[in-house]
Amino acid sequence: MAELSFNKDHGYLEGLVRGMKAGILTDTDYHNLAQCDTLDDMKLHLQSTDYGKMLSSSEEDLTVSLVDSKLRENLVTEFSCLRSNALPPLSNFLDYITYSYMIDNVVMLITGALKQRDVAEVLPRCHPLGAFDQMAAVGIARTPTELYSAILVDTPLGREAVSDTNLDEMEAEILRSKLFKFEADRRAFIITVNSFGTDLSGADRSVLYPSCGKLYPEGLQLLARAEDHEQVKAVADCYPGYKIIFDDPEPESGCKTLEDRFFEQEVKLNTLAFLQQFHFGVFYSYIKLKEQESRNIVWIAE
Amino acid sequence: MVVLELEESSLLLDEKLLRFMDQLELLEEKRAALNSLIEQGWFSMSKARYSMGNKRVSALQYASEIEPLVCVHARTLENGEVDFCTERSKQKARDEAGKEARSIEDIGPQEEGVRRRNKPKNDIPEKKEGEEASSEKAPEVTPIRRIIELSAEIATLQTAILNSRQELKQCRKDKPILQEVSATRLEKLTD
Numbered sequence: 001m002a003e004l005s006f007n008k009d010h011g012y013l014e015g016l017v018r019g020m021k022a023g024i025l026t027d028t029d030y031h032n033l034a035q036c037d038t039l040d041d042m043k044l045h046l047q048s049t050d051y052g053k054m055l056s057s058s059e060e061d062l063t064v065s066l067v068d069s070k071l072r073e074n075l076v077t078e079f080s081c082l083r084s085n086a087l088p089p090l091s092n093f094l095d096y097i098t099y100s101y102m103i104d105n106v107v108m109l110i111t112g113a114l115k116q117r118d119v120a121e122v123l124p125r126c127h128p129l130g131a132f133d134q135m136a137a138v139g140i141a142r143t144p145t146e147l148y149s150a151i152l153v154d155t156p157l158g159r160e161a162v163s164d165t166n167l168d169e170m171e172a173e174i175l176r177s178k179l180f181k182f183e184a185d186r187r188a189f190i191i192t193v194n195s196f197g198t199d200l201s202g203a204d205r206s207v208l209y210p211s212c213g214k215l216y217p218e219g220l221q222l223l224a225r226a227e228d229h230e231q232v233k234a235v236a237d238c239y240p241g242y243k244i245i246f247d248d249p250e251p252e253s254g255c256k257t258l259e260d261r262f263f264e265q266e267v268k269l270n271t272l273a274f275l276q277q278f279h280f281g282v283f284y285s286y287i288k289l290k291e292q293e294s295r296n297i298v299w300i301a302e
Numbered sequence: 303m304v305v306l307e308l309e310e311s312s313l314l315l316d317e318k319l320l321r322f323m324d325q326l327e328l329l330e331e332k333r334a335a336l337n338s339l340i341e342q343g344w345f346s347m348s349k350a351r352y353s354m355g356n357k358r359v360s361a362l363q364y365a366s367e368i369e370p371l372v373c374v375h376a377r378t379l380e381n382g383e384v385d386f387c388t389e390r391s392k393q394k395a396r397d398e399a400g401k402e403a404r405s406i407e408d409i410g411p412q413e414e415g416v417r418r419r420n421k422p423k424n425d426i427p428e429k430k431e432g433e434e435a436s437s438e439k440a441p442e443v444t445p446i447r448r449i450i451e452l453s454a455e456i457a458t459l460q461t462a463i464l465n466s467r468q469e470l471k472q473c474r475k476d477k478p479i480l481q482e483v484s485a486t487r488l489e490k491l492t493d
Contacts, residue, residue: 068356108357117362125357259353295352302348 006278009087017286020078021274023050025293033300042301064301071294076128082283093280097287101130182269184213186262192223192232193258214239267292308480315473322466329459336452339445372450386454
């Protein structure tokens with residue numbers, strides 16, 4: 001019955017996000033961008049897309065990092081437009097989307113503090129979607145207790161997911177896992193595969209796994225015991241959605257990494273979200289599709 | 303006698319010229335190999351940034367003060383040539399470093415603070431890339447080590463090429479003098 005009243009509060013924004021989704025780059029756009037020889041050519045081609053004069057307005061020299069920051073700025077502008085017009089519960093949902101960026105920023109600031117980097121050097125690298133007022137003070141804290149009690153307790157992270165007993169670099173990785181099933185399962189697979197050949201044991205690895213997702217709990221127990229890629233593949237074979245990701249690649253598909261295949265699957269799932277109406281998933285999917293688009297453009301630029 | 307000297311001088315000049323050309327060709331090959339390895343490195347970095355995100359593949363992954371893994375030692379030999387050698391720095395264990403007297407005062411909390419994940423001390427930068435971890439064995443010579451070796455070889459070769467060029471110039475200066483002397487003596491003989 002929620003569908004009957006959905007449009008009253010959220011119909012305009014759903015229409016807006018569907019319109020913005022129509023502006024996402026197509027195969028033809030990527031083909032044109034891949035043909036470019038220089039960044040100026042890319043700028044020219046991007047002007048004919050929804051990005052418009054985004055790069056032309058800047059007076060700085062055109063570099064890959066400038067392209068990346070402009071793309072991010074564009075995403076933040078669109079997100080801010082949606083957030084500023086959103087009513088509860090959509091506004092809460094959009095806030096939840098920003099929590100993952102906040103956690104990323106906190107982890108980055110902690111990493112910077114551990115590497116004895118100046119806060120002024122690290123702050124510009126933080127994602128603007130995850131900005132919060134107390135961000136600059138994160139690097140000053142010397143212990144997890146101080147970090148939580150002085151800084152994070154008043155932030156959305158402090159209210160929702162963080163406590164002083166579980167805050168350090170590794171636990172922040174765990175917080176990232178409390179988001180969505182596919183994201184959670186992907187993180188579990190990537191953590192497992194990347195831990196091969198390092199000092200991270202199965203027991204240490206299992207602590208990093210999320211407590212949600214399709215793999216939880218049996219699949220995660222199997223992954224914790226996996227010692228090589230074949231064993232991970234055997235676990236994935238038990239789940240139809242992940243079996244295709246680990247299947248042998250087609251000869252003409254080229255050399256794709258596991259990350260590439262997860263990105264492909266994620267894009268497919270996010271595209272499917274737009275097939276239904278009257279739900280908030282389209283907002284999350286749009287943000288993720290725009291992020292993938294930014295990754296693609298930066299990859300072509302590099 | 304002079305004619306013999308002239309012949310020997312010509313042969314020596316040809317030999318030095320051929321050696322110079324060989325060195326140039328070798329230098330060209332090594333530079334191409336070095337450029338290729340560096341391009342591969344940049345490509346790997348781009349792939350890592352695509353997979354892991356720009357934040358996780360950046361200068362932030364390294365401490366503000368980094369100890370070198372490899373030191374390059376250079377020395378000048380008696381014949382004026384410069385020789386290079388690379389030496390892997392000995393890395394001390396964390397416990398041993400803490401026991402040694404520190405010349406720099408360590409300011410900060412003595413207790414365990416925000417802790418970092420334990421990483422092996424001999425972790426080389428290329429292992430931090432975001433590519434899928436492979437169960438296959440890594441190649442015997444890592445790309446970074448190969449690049450360092452190639453750089454040292456190229457530097458040595460460039461010094462050798464400069465010396466060869468110098469010798470070639472000297473030989474070319476001496477040859478006309480010998481030719482003149484030979485021509486003068488021939489005239490005297492025919493008179």
